[in-house]
Amino acid sequence: MSAQPPLSAFRVTGRATWVLLAGAAAGIAWAGYRLTAVVTGGNPVLWVYAAGIVLLVWQLAVAAFDKPSRATDDGAARLAQAEVAVLVPAFNEDDETLRANLEALLRQTHLPAAICVVDDGSTVGDYAAVRDWFLGAAEGAGVTGTWQRQPNGGKRSAQVTAARTFPYADFYVTVDSDTQLDRRAIEETLQPFEDPQVQSVAGTILVTNYRTNLLTRMQEVWYLSMQMVDRAALSRTGSVLVNSGALATYRAAVLWDNVEHYLAETFRGRPVHTSDDSLLTLFAQQRGRTVHQPSAFAFTNMPSTFDGHRRQQLRWMRGSFLRSGTRFRSLPTDRFAYWYHLVRWVQYSVATMALVALVVSGALLHPAALAMGAVIVGTVQLVVAAPYLTLRRSDQTTAQRVTVFACAPLVGLWYLTVLRVMRWYAMATVGNVSWGTRQSVEVTA
Template identity: 80%
Template sequence: MTASTQEHAPLAATRVPGRFRWVLVAGAVLGIVWATHRLAFLLTGHSPVLWVYVAGMGFLVWQLATAAFDRPATASPDGAARLAAARVAVLVPVYNEDDDILRGNLEALLRQTHPPAAVCVVDDGSTTGDYAPVRDWFVEAAPRAGVSATWQRQENGGKRSAQVAGARTCPDADFYVTVDSDTQLDARAIEESLQPFEDPQVQSVAGTILVTNYRTNLLTRMQEVWYLSMQMVDRAALSRAGAVLVNSGGLATYRADILWDHVEDYLTETFRGRPVHTSDDSLLTLFAQQRGRTVHQGSAFAFTAMPSTFDGHRRQQLRWMRGSFLRSGTRLRSLPLGRFSYWYHVARWMQYTAATVALVVLLASGALLHPATLALGACIVGSVQLIVASPYLSLRRSDQSRGQRLAVFACAPLVGLWSVTFLRVLRWYAMATVSNVSWGTRQSVEITSLAAPRRRPAPEVHTV
């Protein structure tokens, strides 16, 4: 049985509400008091630096406390009936993807408890194959599942172009779900993603992304605990205010008007005269934020393959960081001054700038190089990351044992140290080279599920 014809086991996830959240928040407060007491001795003469640290930790406590109140939205019976009748189209741009991973993506879409009206696949000029076995299987299986399917191949134009090309084959959709080609949805992902839309002010819903290949090595385990932490703490806190700033490409749902009312701006964005091919998810989220509420649905899960090599990880992070820095300027120009999201964004940049200045001061004075300071700093970073990662303990994955869950959680201190060392330096480099707005991603298949021979690309468009 080849990779392109193998049926994939469904992946599923749930979260078990934990009673330990407030214990962790209280522990964080006590930890900050203790660490501040110790740092006060080690940083004598650097009281401004100490206050920057206290402010940053206080901000973290606010995030943890706010996120603790976040709960998945559940529509009322009347609202659920209206949402059940909604016409949903899923947009799947594909570029140099592994056949087996792509088939897993499409199988999961056909298993949804809220079946999409249409799945629109657009091969954006892949150079590694034409996915013929996957395409042939899909265009035959989709109608049997009651799903309309289109499969197009176009010249390489970027992810945004592929998404819009797919949407144009289903222009009457009420909602568009964007997924990456290496993503496999939980069977309830679309149904859960629709729940918050009972509120007419909600314009977009971010799903919860987990790492499909988390067991590959230490790097993928770190990414698993890191990404869930960011979503269940930072994004969940913003969701309480309807102010999520960026959705994940692995799973996000938008009201159709968000795309159509901004389609030209989406396709023609430039930076310093050059077309922008990155930061597509954050731009769609910005369009949604300008119109209403943007929220996170913690019960809508998607499983995405992440880079398992250092080079792949570096390039992915560099692309995301450049896009984030570019989008920061757009938000400051475009978000209304009265929105919480605007002032949150300003506050985060003030915090980041103050922390960077404090770091430079400590390095210049030599205080940071004191062994006791380094040791205490490493303990603080690791402990804080364990607290931030605590929501991972409430996760239940269908492909994960308790021991595996604990092994991933144990990587949290390494995530913290990786963030304040390598990733911080990489962010500085990304900010200095923000003009490079090309996609900068794979020129060949980088992540595979099963080995499969590559096929020559076919220029035709095949539509069902």
């Protein structure tokens, strides 16, 4: 079993930000102009799209000037003494990928006090070699390393089992078993916690296997764009709605004050094993601010086949739809997060009705309309993906970065067509709330 090379990333700031902002504004202005030219006659749908363009310009402006949080000297000194426990649930993971995850945790500049691994009843192996190596390596590094195996109970159960082996942590870091952290990731996620109102910090997720094929390249530019634009804007108001399971840090009280609810959530009488990240983020939202740290990077594998991608997206979409109802019931109406969430749902609903109406009427099936729609969607997605060009990752050349960025128009079309249909299906089958996405190892190192 060979060790994988460490991965790292950073963002370029300064002049590049201004260039991207100017390009983004020009692209949005052009797309907006074309949209108003196509939708005429006072159609109220135009106002929904116009509002969407205004929202996107705000997000891009925030993203262009987004900077990592930095604690003061006194705050940094206090945070350096904080005890951090990392929770690593594992289920049917590839051995080399899991070892790379643990190696990265043992390289952190803020070394965790504990790394708690729980094998949640895997059926494709026992990780014996990885376990023996890890327990010895953790002891040598002065880290409390624990490894438990339990009957399959889902990700939430595995996380709580892991946390209970180290119940006195100040912060808990959640990572997925197929994730490698940049060596400064934990230290970076701790920085915003100098503010006592901050309850959770989301990391920035990159795709480890992005070079595998077109699908993984599309996922790389798509996920990074969402984080650098949408999540960055929400972070400015302390209203991040969903942290990524691949890397997020929580004050310990967020978990312990809600642990029974976290484990016992049901939907239509069935236990919920999906949407764990969004529920933890909601718990944090109810206590205070939820933010994003753009300088805390994690590298995670994404499905490289359509079947794997389909199952992952359906699981996420079902969880998102389920959690939307919870947010409307639980978020205070005086919080920005509540109204932002409501606006996005209104925007999505109206856009969907307009799309269906155009298809039924045949207006969208005209070749010229299809071509213009594709150009607008592709242009907007290029604009949204522009921050990707400021990224520098240790395993990527300039040519590879540009190649990934060039996939952005395909992402827009994929989202508008294939993923939109998937979302409708996910809403119709929201009762499927199981955790397991792998019945076998899907992505190997």
